[in-house]
Amino acid sequence: MNDLDLNTLLGAEDDEGQPRRRTRSSGKRGSNRRRRRRRNRGGFIAPLLAFVVLAGIIGGGGYYGYLWLSDALVPDDYTGQGTGEVVVEIKAGQSASEVAQELERQGVVASARAFTNAIGNANKSASLQPGSYKLRKQMSAAAAVSMLNPDNRLRAKVTIREGLRLSDTLKTLAKETGKPEKEFAEAAKKVRALELPPYAKGNLEGYAFPATYEFQPKTTASQMLAMMVDRFNQTAKSVDLEGGAKALGRTPHEIVIVASIIQAEAGRAEDMPKIARVIYNRMAHKPPMTLSMDSTVMYALGKYGTFATNADLQSKSRYNTYKYQGLPPGPIANPGDHAIEAALNPAKGPWLYFVATDKSGVTKFATTDAEHQALVAECKRNGGCGG
Structure with missing residues (x-):
């Protein structure tokens, strides 16, 4: 196939967009080839420039996209x-993300996400303990995580x-x-x-x-x-207070x-079971005996100590166990x-009396009144029992 046939098939056009006529002149054919080469070079440069511009746009967008993504x-x-x-309080059941939002709200950390990232990196998300913590304003998230240590919780020990009376217990708490x-006084009434x-x-x-x-x-x-009542209830359950009281023929309140x-x-824990026996023996004694406990009289009078004077014993309070039989x-x-x-x-024992014979708290026990009077005399010689 000759050049004329090829150009005809390709639908070649001249510079004005019109179909070119082909002649048999070899000179013209060479001229056409040069023009085509020039036109091809121009067609290559334009796409190249477009590619360069497009790459620049994409590259610039990528850079700013990277900045946005990084941020x-x-x-x-x-x-x-x-x-x-x-002071930040972590409540029971709060998640790390909820704590993070509270820290951001109070100005401790710059963002909640900074804190969740920091606590996740430290593997402490599950270690947050309820309580109040003293932190600082505008601290790094990592520093906040380190200060939310259970050992740093604010608390009053x-x-x-x-043996404290309720009135003294409330004063101590205050x-x-x-x-x-x-x-505390108002709370005790409710x-x-x-x-x-x-x-x-x-x-x-x-x-x-x-x-x-x-x-x-x-x-x-x-x-x-x-909380204190709850602790009592726990102890009562552990010692089976209700069952033990029933076995003794008493109510839990009496116990x-x-x-x-x-x-x-009692001055010492080891004397307590014997003192308990004295109380039960006196309540069960025939003929009836009063408990005659100085501590109950002192309670009625708002006083302290275990030795009541004759004037104290004149109290008409039901807590005066010298005057009234049975428990207060x-x-x-x-x-x-x-x-x-x-x-x-x-x-187990027959004792009906006990006396703290010296200031060390040692308590001695007696069965008869004569034995009891001997212990009282010993107590007086040691500077106690009103001696």
Whole structure:
């Protein structure tokens, strides 16, 4: 096939877009070839320029896209340990993301996502413990994670001593927590919120269990007292208070009363089961005997000590166990677990009297009145029993 036939098939056009006529002149044919080569070079440059421009656009967009993506993947975060002070409370059941939002809201971290990333990197997402923590404003997320350590929780550690009366217990709580004593006094009256056992008869005395407690800053007075009652209920369950009381022919409330007297009278834990036996022996004695416990008289008078004077013994209060037979109306203190166990498990013996014969707290026991008087004389020689 010759050039003419090829051009005809290709539909070649001249520069004006019109079909070109072909002649047999070889000179013209060479000229046409040169024009075609020039046209082909021009057609190659234009797409190349377009490609360069397009690559530039894509490249620029990619750069700015990278910046946007980088900003999206790396959340805002502060640097350093921060300044000032802020108290953050983590509530029971809160997730790490909920804590993160609270930290951002209070200005501790720059963004919630910075914190969730930091705690995830530290593998501590599941270690957040409820409580109040003292943090700083504008601190790095990593620094915030390190300060949310359970050992750094704010708390008031309060030890309630065994044998304290309720009034003294409330004073101790107020002093150690910084809350007004009035708040505790009011909370003690609202017994429904404290979940006292039914046999307590709505009286908190004897049921605010003595122990060491840790209270968070936002724990209310009512919540603190409820925690103490809950601790009593746990102890009552562990020693089977109700079952043990039934076995002794007593109510659980009577056992708590006995335990409170034991707690007030005993100088040592090892003497408690014997003191319990003296109480039960006197209540069961024929002819009837009064308990004659100085501690109950002192409770009625708002005094302290285990030796009541003759003037004290004139009290008409039902707590005067010299005057009235049987147990007083209610507990006279908050007994601990040793006293409760002693009340449930009295020692075996015939004793009807006991006397703390010296200031070391050693208690001696007697069966007859003569033996008792000898112990009182010994007590007086040692500077006690009003001697």
